[in-house]
Amino acid sequence: MSHSWTTPQANRGYSAPGREKTTSLLDAEDVKKLRDAVPDLKESLEIGREGEPDHPNHWPAEEGELVGFKQIMMDFHEKCKSLHMEVMRAIAVGLGIDEHWFDGFTDVGDNTLRLLHYPEVKKDVFTINPGQVRAGAHSDYGSITLLFQDSRGGLQVQSPNGTFVDATPIEDTCVVNAGDLLARWSNDNIKSTIHRVVEPPSGDGDVYPARYSIAYFCNPNFKSLIEAIPGTYEAEKDRKYPGINSGEYLVQRLAATY
Ligand SMILES: O=C(O)CCC(=O)C(=O)O
Numbered sequence: 001m002s003h004s005w006t007t008p009q010a011n012r013g014y015s016a017p018g019r020e021k022t023t024s025l026l027d028a029e030d031v032k033k034l035r036d037a038v039p040d041l042k043e044s045l046e047i048g049r050e051g052e053p054d055h056p057n058h059w060p061a062e063e064g065e066l067v068g069f070k071q072i073m074m075d076f077h078e079k080c081k082s083l084h085m086e087v088m089r090a091i092a093v094g095l096g097i098d099e100h101w102f103d104g105f106t107d108v109g110d111n112t113l114r115l116l117h118y119p120e121v122k123k124d125v126f127t128i129n130p131g132q133v134r135a136g137a138h139s140d141y142g143s144i145t146l147l148f149q150d151s152r153g154g155l156q157v158q159s160p161n162g163t164f165v166d167a168t169p170i171e172d173t174c175v176v177n178a179g180d181l182l183a184r185w186s187n188d189n190i191k192s193t194i195h196r197v198v199e200p201p202s203g204d205g206d207v208y209p210a211r212y213s214i215a216y217f218c219n220p221n222f223k224s225l226i227e228a229i230p231g232t233y234e235a236e237k238d239r240k241y242p243g244i245n246s247g248e249y250l251v252q253r254l255a256a257t258y
């Protein structure tokens with residue numbers, strides 16, 4: 001299908017249920033085994049930065065309810081790009097570095113907007129198959145993620161003691177998760193947030209209704225080298241990770257989960 005997600009390099013387009021398995025596993029074979037046993041119960045559409053000649057977005061035809069879709073998504077992409085830059089300024093202040101330290105790393109907007117749909121599902125799917133989730137436990141890969149969820153519930157984040165706690169939806173707010181590149185950048189002063197989507201709090205009937213969410217994955221500009229920020233380590237030996245190119249790191253992580 002012409003709208004389908006194609007490659008980690010492009011990271012754009014539609015992923016049908018069962019295509020991507022979010023997990024903390026890094027090995028593609030291990031992920032495949034897990035995906036075959038308990039596929040994530042979701043479908044998604046990824047929208048990247050518009051205007052990349054090698055990686056066009058897969059826009060649906062502008063007809064019916066979708067008239068104006070492209071413009072709305074592009075505007076939202078821009079708004080979230082600015083919000084990313086603002087949140088990174090706050091993080092810079094928190095780290096004790098110049099407020100605008102991250103600006104030159106975040107101004108391109110190499111970010112991905114993901115529209116997610118978790119279809120209605122029978123409740124017994126979760127009892128028949130223990131370990132079944134809507135989205136498996138994982139951390140996101142970039143700097144931060146802005147996560148907008150509807151009122152259904154089911155999103156959980158892992159607390160430092162290892163237990164998962166509900167990120168109960170609060171109207172007109174978004175959840176901000178730290179990603180793995182931010183952890184590397186900050187030499188683990190900021191840890192990436194492990195999160196997952198499980199069955200929502202139980203309601204009436206024998207099905208859980210559909211859930212919708214939007215994840216805006218923010219990334220350092222794909223051309224940047226991500227290495228421990230000055231001040232986040234004392235001696236050279238305290239650096240926990242080698243420097244890595246942002247774009248290459250993301251491709252590597254995406255390649256394991258699809
Ligand atoms: O749907 C959600 O609330 C979470 C989605 C998510 O974590 C992801 O797509 O990476």
Ligand SMILES: [Fe+2]
Nearest residue numbers: 138139140195
């Ligand atoms: Fe996530």
